[in-house]
Amino acid sequence: MTDKITAELRTEFGKGAARRIRRDDKVPAVLYGHGAEPLHLTLPGHDTMLALKRGGVNALLEITVDGKDHLALTRQVQSDPIKGFLEHVDFVSVKRGEKVLVDVPVVAVGEAKRGVVVTVPIAEVRIEVEATKIPESIEISVEDADAGFQVEAHELELPAGATLSGIEDDEVVLVVAHAPTAEEVDAELSEAEADAGIEKDAPEATDSE
Numbered sequence: 001m002t003d004k005i006t007a008e009l010r011t012e013f014g015k016g017a018a019r020r021i022r023r024d025d026k027v028p029a030v031l032y033g034h035g036a037e038p039l040h041l042t043l044p045g046h047d048t049m050l051a052l053k054r055g056g057v058n059a060l061l062e063i064t065v066d067g068k069d070h071l072a073l074t075r076q077v078q079s080d081p082i083k084g085f086l087e088h089v090d091f092v093s094v095k096r097g098e099k100v101l102v103d104v105p106v107v108a109v110g111e112a113k114r115g116v117v118v119t120v121p122i123a124e125v126r127i128e129v130e131a132t133k134i135p136e137s138i139e140i141s142v143e144d145a146d147a148g149f150q151v152e153a154h155e156l157e158l159p160a161g162a163t164l165s166g167i168e169d170d171e172v173v174l175v176v177a178h179a180p181t182a183e184e185v186d187a188e189l190s191e192a193e194a195d196a197g198i199e200k201d202a203p204e205a206t207d208s209e
Contacts, residue, residue: 002060002061002062002071002132003047003050003051003054003055003059003061003062004061004062004063004064005043005044005047005048005051005061005062005063005064006044006063006064007029007041007042007043007063007064007065008041008042008065009039009040009041009042009065009066010028010040010041010042011040013040018087018088021042022045022085022087025044025045025046026042026043026044026045027042027043027044027045027048027086027087027088027089028040028041028042028043028087028088028089029041029042029043029048029088029089029090029091030088030089030090030091031063031065031070031072031091031092031093032090032091032092032093033092033093033094034093034095036093039065039070041063041065043063043089045085045086048061048086048089049085049086052074052077052086052089055074055136056136056137057074057103057104057105057136058073058074058102058103058104058134058136059073059074060072060073060074060094060131060132060134061074061091063091070093071093071094071095071096071131071132072091072092072093072094073091073092073093073094073100073102073131073134074089074090074091075090075091075092076089076090077089077090094131095131096131096132097130097131097132098130098131099128099129099130099131099161100128100129100130100131100134101126101127101128101165102126102127102129102134103124103125103126104124104125104126104127104134104135104136104137104138105123105124105136105137105138106120106122106123106124106125106137106138106140106156106173106174107120107137107138107139107140108120108139108140108142108174109139109140109141109142109143110141110142110143110144110145111142111143111144112142112143112144112145112146112149112176113144113145113146113147115147115178115179116145116146116147116176116177116178116179117176117177117178117179117180118142118145118174118175118176119174119175119177120173120174121172121173121174121175122153122167122171122172122173125138125153125156125164125167125173126164126165126166126167127158127162127163127164127165128162128163128165129158129159129161129162129163130159130161130162133159133160133161133162134159135158135159138156138157138158139157140156140173140174142174142176145176146176147176147177147178148176148177149175149176150172150174150175150176151172151173151174152169152170152171152172152173153167153168153169153170153171153172153173154169154170156173
């Protein structure tokens with residue numbers, strides 16, 4: 001479902017204007033694309049934050065400006081690193097049925113067998129997909145998966161009509177392997193220390209009474 005947001009056109013610019021907007025619990029934003037002049041907007045802060053949380057990294061919003069609706073794909077979100085509030089959002093205008101290139105996270109779901117470790121060497125993939133069908137993530141089930149299980153790019157379940165971009169079909173995106181034992185971890189650590197020229201001091205002898 002696409003969240004609907006009503007925006008105002010922004011006429012003041014600069015750091016001072018942006019601070020005044022944020023003090024009013026609003027967010028400065030820009031909407032560009034399709035060769036049109038960029039629209040500089042002011043969005044309601046709380047509603048925008050909730051919409052971006054629901055939609056994920058590629059949230060699709062329907063933004064109403066002066067009575068006209070714009071389908072807007074989130075491109076960049078700037079947030080305060082400490083307080084977390086939104087500082088600025090960039091959107092690109094899209095049309096229903098139009099295909100876009102987006103990066104989507106790859107997520108393992110389910111519980112693999114005991115004694116194994118699940119790794120996702122390719123944490124996100126780029127897909128070409130209709131703007132209204134962008135998934136929040138691409139899930140891979142590892143339920144009861146044992147060591148040796150792996151998934152290649154061509155095996156990913158994509159939305160209808162979507163295609164992978166910038167990745168070979170046989171690239172491995174998820175691997176299930178035996179979890180290393182404590183002895184194996186110690187051996188790898190010792191080998192790494194030896195390669196780095198790190199020598200451990202021998203434990204000091206203590207006098208027995």
